[in-house]
Amino acid sequence: MSIFPKIKKCPCCTAINLIRINGVTYDNQFKSIEDLTLKKIFSCRECKQQLGLFINQSERKEKLIWLEHYKCYDDHFNDLSRLEIEKHKSKKASKKYFVILKEIRKVKNAISLSQTKAKIKLKIQNRGMLIRQI
Ligand SMILES: [Zn+2]
Incomplete structure (x- = not known):
């Protein structure tokens, strides 16, 4: 696990957010992406929308999602x-x-x-x- 923050672009307003993730995972209630692991929920520093960082464990791919929009x-x-x-x-x-x-x-x-x-x-x-x- 990296101690460095991840640099993520907000899918909603494109602002850059620095986030840290730890071993914690969140309850993923999204049916269409239930195979992904929800690693972090945070609010964009710019637009204040709630974003979720999902990780596909097998492909090691990350997906940052604007939660309200995706819902x-x-x-x-x-x-x-x-x-x-x-x-x-x-x-x-x-x-x-x-x-x-x-x-x-x-x-x-x-x-x-x-x-x-x-x-x-x-x-x-x-x-x-x-x-x-x-
Ligand atoms: Zn934003």
């Missing part, structure tokens, strides 16, 4: 997975197939709507502060 997707993960399986099982161009496609589109729209809301909320919170564009 919008994760909340619908089970629905999406179920629909994708149904889509796969149903005959292409059948009536059922199109119904499923429509359902998938609805769920994806709901995800992007809540992600947009999270971004708007962030901009309102940071009003008056400099928001750096990605």
Whole structure:
């Protein structure tokens, strides 16, 4: 384990954060990335959003996630997975197939709507502060 802090760019505002991790792991409640280990939860020093550092133990890859934004997707993960399986099982161009496609589109729209809301909320919170564009 390194004693040096990790340098991580905030996925939300791109500010650089220095973080230290120790042996502690957190409870990962995200269904879509349940195979990853949550090593750290912290607030970005710039935008104050809660970020999670996830580690894929087998590939030794790290992923820094804006938790509130990601949760919008994760909340619908089970629905999406179920629909994708149904889509796969149903005959292409059948009536059922199109119904499923429509359902998938609805769920994806709901995800992007809540992600947009999270971004708007962030901009309102940071009003008056400099928001750096990605
Ligand atoms: Zn940030």
